[in-house]
Amino acid sequence: MILVFGKTGQVAVELSKFKDVVCIGREVSDLEIPKSCETAIYKYNPKVVINAAAYTAVDEAENNETLAYKINSEAPALMATTCNVLCIPFIHISTEYVFNGKNQNPWLTNDKTAPLCVYGHSKRNGELAILNANSNAIILRTSWIFSATGKNFLKTILELSKKNSELSIVSDQVGGPTSAQSIARVCYKIANSLIYDKNNISKSGIYHFSGMPFVSWADFAEEIIINTNFKTVVNKIRSSEYNTLAKRPLNSRLDSSRLKEDFNELSSDWKKDLRIVLKELGELAP
Numbered sequence: 065m066i067l068v069f070g071k072t073g074q075v076a077v078e079l080s081k082f083k084d085v086v087c088i089g090r091e092v093s094d095l096e097i098p099k100s101c102e103t104a105i106y107k108y109n110p111k112v113v114i115n116a117a118a119y120t121a122v123d124e125a126e127n128n129e130t131l132a133y134k135i136n137s138e139a140p141a142l143m144a145t146t147c148n149v150l151c152i153p154f155i156h157i158s159t160e161y162v163f164n165g166k167n168q169n170p171w172l173t174n175d176k177t178a179p180l181c182v183y184g185h186s187k188r189n190g191e192l193a194i195l196n197a198n199s200n201a202i203i204l205r206t207s208w209i210f211s212a213t214g215k216n217f218l219k220t221i222l223e224l225s226k227k228n229s230e231l232s233i234v235s236d237q238v239g240g241p242t243s244a245q246s247i248a249r250v251c252y253k254i255a256n257s258l259i260y261d262k263n264n265i266s267k268s269g270i271y272h273f274s275g276m277p278f279v280s281w282a283d284f285a286e287e288i289i290i291n292t293n294f295k296t297v298v299n300k301i302r303s304s305e306y307n308t309l310a311k312r313p314l315n316s317r318l319d320s321s322r323l324k325e326d327f328n329e330l331s332s333d334w335k336k337d338l339r340i341v342l343k344e345l346g347e348l349a350p
Contacts, residue, residue, distance in 0.1 A: 066255050067110035069093060069101065069143065070117035074211040075157060078248035079116060085252070086110070095119075095139040096131065102146045112255040113147050114155045115140050118187070122161070123309040125183040136186035141193035148198035153258040155251055160207040160239065160274075162188040165313025170278070172319050173205075173270040181310035191270070200268045202254060204247075207274045207316050208284070210337075211244035212344040221285050222347055225294040235282035235300035239316030240274030243337035247273065250329055257327060267326050272318035275334030291339055292347050 070076030071089030080087045086108060093104040095117055105113060119125060119135040140156055147154035161184035162177040179185040194201050210218040224231055250273055258267065279287070282300040289296050303314065320331045342348035 065108065065110045066112045066114060066252070067105065067108045069095070069104075069113070069115045072214070073116055073118070074209050074214045074216065074244035075247050075251070076116040077213045078211065078244045079114065079251060082248070082252050095135040098134065098139040098142045101139050101143045105143065105146045105150070105152070110152065111259050112153045112155065113143060114157075114251050114255060115143055116157055116251070118157070120183070122181060122183045122312075125186065126181065126309045129182050129186075132182055132186040133189065136183075137190040137193055140190045141197050144194040144198035144201050148200070153255065154194070154198055154201040155254060156190070156194055156201060156203050157247070157251070158191055158203050158205045159184070159187050160205060160313060160316040160318055162191065162205070163313050163315070165237075165315040167315050170317040170319040171272065171315070173272055173322050180313060183310060195269075200266070202258075202268055203270045204251065204254070205270065205272050205318060206242050206247055207239045207318055208241040209244050209247065210241055210341060212341050213244075217241075217281070217284065218288055218338070218341065219345075221288045222292070222294075222345070225289060225292070225296040228296065230297045230299055231285065232299045232301045232306075233282040233285045234303045234306050235280045236302050237312060237314050237316065238278055238280050240276055240278050240318060240331070241284050241334040241338070242273065242275040242332060243334060243341060245340070246275070246332035246337055250323070250327075253329065254327055271323045271326070272320045273323050273329070274318040274320060274331060275337065276331040278317045287335060287338065288342075291342055291349055293349050
């Protein structure tokens with residue numbers, strides 16, 4: 065059995081569709097109470113633990129630093145420690161926000177991190193705490209997650225397009241949109257590989273996984289609209305023209321080559337995944 069922390073989040077919802085997966089929410093384990101994570105792992109006695117839960121409200125985190133660190137750092141660290149004691153593989157989902165976005169190339173797994181905001185700092189602190197507690201843990205950084213559930217850029221564009229004929233979208237932040245379905249598939253594949261493939265039992269450390277090709281938020285928005293019946297016009301603006309409380313990295317591109325080398329997993333085709341999600345939402349144009 066694979067135990068997943070997170071129940072209503074985008075990736076957790078997709079993971080729940082696989083067999084032998086149990087997703088638990090706040091009613092079972094509240095990440096604001098890290099000790100509850102340890103209790104849950106002992107209770108379920110799984111073969112693998114995946115942490116798909118996080119404090120992801122990037123702007124709100126600027127004013128809720130203590131809570132962000134408790135959920136994104138303290139709780140995952142205790143999960144990793146418990147898994148280490150029980151010799152259980154641990155997989156943790158992280159983010160491109162650990163980088164400052166100033167690199168000109170896609171980020172490698174061993175590139176220097178320098179978060180720009182509280183959310184990024186809390187996630188990076190979580191990574192370090194996990195690796196310190198469990199040298200066999202796997203951290204999967206990803207970016208720009210979208211799905212048919214929860215809050216995400218795709219659903220925001222659809223809602224805004226119902227009310228507006230024009231949208232102003234940032235064009236100088238570039239990354240790889242990644243479907244929650246693809247992330248869940250990769251996590252599930254890695255989890256089973258760690259259990260059953262003797263060649264991969266010792267695999268650990270940081271990996272990157274994101275959709276391809278890389279695009280700007282504005283380009284992503286245009287692709288969303290093209291595949292719907294909306295006629296919304298996208299006006300491209302610079303990030304400096306869009307006020308946010310938290311700073312975002314301009315370059316969110318992730319190099320996924322290590323994942324290909326160790327698990328033979330390629331970057332996902334986000335345009336194909338986009339059409340799948342739009343169909344699920346009933347918004348895909350005929």
